[in-house]
Amino acid sequence: MIIDALSWICLLAGGLVGIIGAVGIHRFPDFYSRQHATGITDTLCAMLILFGLGLQAGMSLAAFKIAMIFLFLFLTSPTATHALANAAMHSGLRPKLDSITGEGKS
Amino acid sequence: MMTFGYSALLFLFWILLSGHFDPLLLGLGGTSVILTVFLMRRMNILDHESFPSQIFLQLPAYFVYIFWEIVKANIDVLKQIMSLSGKPISPHMVDIDLPQKTDLGRVIYANSITLTPGTVSVELTKDKIIVHALTKDAADDLFTGNMAKAIPDRILDK
Numbered sequence: 001m002i003i004d005a006l007s008w009i010c011l012l013a014g015g016l017v018g019i020i021g022a023v024g025i026h027r028f029p030d031f032y033s034r035q036h037a038t039g040i041t042d043t044l045c046a047m048l049i050l051f052g053l054g055l056q057a058g059m060s061l062a063a064f065k066i067a068m069i070f071l072f073l074f075l076t077s078p079t080a081t082h083a084l085a086n087a088a089m090h091s092g093l094r095p096k097l098d099s100i101t102g103e104g105k106s
Numbered sequence: 107m108m109t110f111g112y113s114a115l116l117f118l119f120w121i122l123l124s125g126h127f128d129p130l131l132l133g134l135g136g137t138s139v140i141l142t143v144f145l146m147r148r149m150n151i152l153d154h155e156s157f158p159s160q161i162f163l164q165l166p167a168y169f170v171y172i173f174w175e176i177v178k179a180n181i182d183v184l185k186q187i188m189s190l191s192g193k194p195i196s197p198h199m200v201d202i203d204l205p206q207k208t209d210l211g212r213v214i215y216a217n218s219i220t221l222t223p224g225t226v227s228v229e230l231t232k233d234k235i236i237v238h239a240l241t242k243d244a245a246d247d248l249f250t251g252n253m254a255k256a257i258p259d260r261i262l263d264k
Contacts, residue, residue: 017184024187032226033197036183036240039223044180061125068123078220085228085238095238097197 007055014048021045031088032095035081042077046070112157113143155210164258171256172218179222179244186224186240198245199228202235205251211259218253 017040024037050070057063120135121127146152154160185191202219206212216227216235224244229236239245247253 017180020184020187024183027187028195030197032228032238033195033240035226035238036223037187039220039226040180040183040187043176043221043223044184047176061122064122074221075217078217081220082216082227082230085226089228089236095197095199097199 003055003058007052010048010052010055014045014052017041017048018045030096031093032085035085039081042073042081046073046077108152108154108157108159109143109147111159112146112152113139115157116142158210160260161210161258164260168214168256168258172221175218175222175253179224182244183223183240193241195240196242198239198242200237200239200245200248202237202248203251203254204233204235205254206257206259207261208259211257214259215254215257218257219248222253 021037021040024040025034028034028037047070050066050073054063054066057066116139117135120139121132124131124135126132143152146156182191186195204212204215206215212230212235216230219225219227219235219237224240225248226238227235228238237245237248239248
C-alpha cells in the first residue's frame with residue numbers, strides 16, 4: 001500500500017519532470033542550452049519513472065532488468081549527448097553565449 | 107584471469123536475464139558466453155577497459171556521488187526552465203583541466219559532466235575538456251575540481 005503510493009508519486013513526478021524538460025527545450029535559446037533541458041529527461045525523469053516501475057515490480061527479476069535499463073541508459077545517454085554536441089561544434093554551429101535572458105527568446 | 111572473470115560476469119548476467127535453470131537454456135547461455143569471449147579475445151578487445159576490474163572497488167562510492175550530483179543539478183536546471191531561480195541563463199564555454207591519468211578516467215569524467223544537466227562536454231582532448239555550461243554557477247562548480255576527485259581513476263597494477 002505504502003509502496004504503491006510511493007511508486008505512484010515517483011511515476012507522476014517523473015512525468016511532470018519530463019514535461020518540464022520538454023518545456024525547457026522550447027524555452028532555451030539555442031542548440032547547446034537545449035541540450036541541458038534534454039539532459040533532464042535523460043536523467044531525473046528516467047530515474048523517477050524507472051524507480052517507480054521498480055517499486056511496482058518488487059523484488060523480482062523484472063526489477064533487476066529495470067535496474068539494468070537504468071545502468072545502460074546512464075552509460076549511453078551522455079555518450080550520445082556528447083556526440084551530438086561535438087558534431088554540432090565541428091560543423092561550425094556557434095553557441096550563443098551569455099547575456100541572453102531565459103525569457104524564451106528565439 | 108580476466109577471461110574467467112568476464113565469462114563469469116556474462117554468465118551471471120545471462121541467468122539473471124533469463125531466470126530459467128533448465129539444462130537447455132543454461133547450455134545455450136554457456137555456449138554464447140564462450141563464443142563471445144572467444145571472439146573478444148581474437149579481436150583483442152578484452153582488456154582493462156572492457157573489463158575494468160582495477161576500479162571495481164571505487165565504483166560504489168562514485169555511483170552514490172554522481173547520483174546525488176545529478177539530482178542537485180536537475181533541480182537547478184528545472185528552476186532555470188521555470189524561471190524560478192531569479193537569474194536568467196548565461197551560457198558559458200569553459201576549458202576544464204583533466205587531472206585523470208587514464209583514458210578510462212577521462213571518459214568517465216566527461217560522461218559525468220554530461221550526465222549532470224547544466225553542463226555538457228563538447229570537446230575532449232588529451233589534457234583539456236571544453237564544456238558548455240548553462241549558468242556561471244554550473245561552470246564554477248566544475249572549476250572547484252570536486253567532481254574530478256570523485257572519478258574512479260586507477261592505473262592497472264601489473
